[in-house]
Amino acid sequence: EDQVTQSPEALRLQEGESSSLNCSYTVSGLRGLFWYRQDPGKGPEFLFTLYSAGEEKEKERLKATLTKKESFLHITAPKPEDSATYLCAVRILYSGGGADGLTFGKGTHLIIQP
Amino acid sequence: KAGVTQTPRYLIKTRGQQVTLSCSPISGHRSVSWYQQTPGQGLQFLFEYFSETQRNKGNFPGRFSGRQFSNSRSEMNVSTLELGDSALYLCASRNPGHSSYNSPLHFGNGTRLTVT
Secondary structure (H helix, E strand, O other): OOEEEEEOOEEEEEOOOOEEEEEEEEOOOEEEEEEEEEOOOOOOEEEEEEOOOOOEEEEOOEEEEEOOOEEEEEEOOOOHHHOEEEEEEEEEEOOOOOEOOOEEOOOEEEEEEO | OOOOEEEOOEEEEOOOOOEEEEEEOOOOOOEEEEEEEEOOOEEEEEEEEEOOEEEEEOOOOOOEEEEEOOOOOEEEEEOOOOHHHOEEEEEEEEOOOOOHHHOOOEEOOOEEEEEO
């Protein structure tokens, strides 16, 4: 069964303390790995798409990387406004050619303390 | 550009009733997907519509259904509500292009459904 696992479930950091969030997946026919940020009471906000192993994307203090089995979201010198739940998701290409909906991990709840 | 709009934001229903949720996608986006989010299961795919046709469906019972109109707006219906249907229902749109399966989803802020 295709699975997406995120770790840790929760992470508390001091402002300026860099760290990484992990997203591991066991799927075949990967057609993209997506990172989202979700704030309380809101829908997920798109951050990055990664397509192939070795690819990296950056946006402000965030950098996403992808290997054949996992993705990392690196947060450099985070600020309190980076506090949110970070979700990763994969889209799979099925043998019939159709791609199903995104399969999401449970997310990492990140808290940045001032 | 306006984002994905979902109405209503909050809804309280009784077991056995039915409910209809509405979604207006980002202008120009022809694909609309629906997801259910609960604390225990996280985000789970319900279905996706493109040009008024259901393209994909997740593993949910037939009580969950949807449709898409010619202007790309979409509705989701849940019949015979159960307590376990209490969740945040999220709608997302995307603009399938050349690499249609890689285009990201853009989510609305959801409808919070409570079943009592």
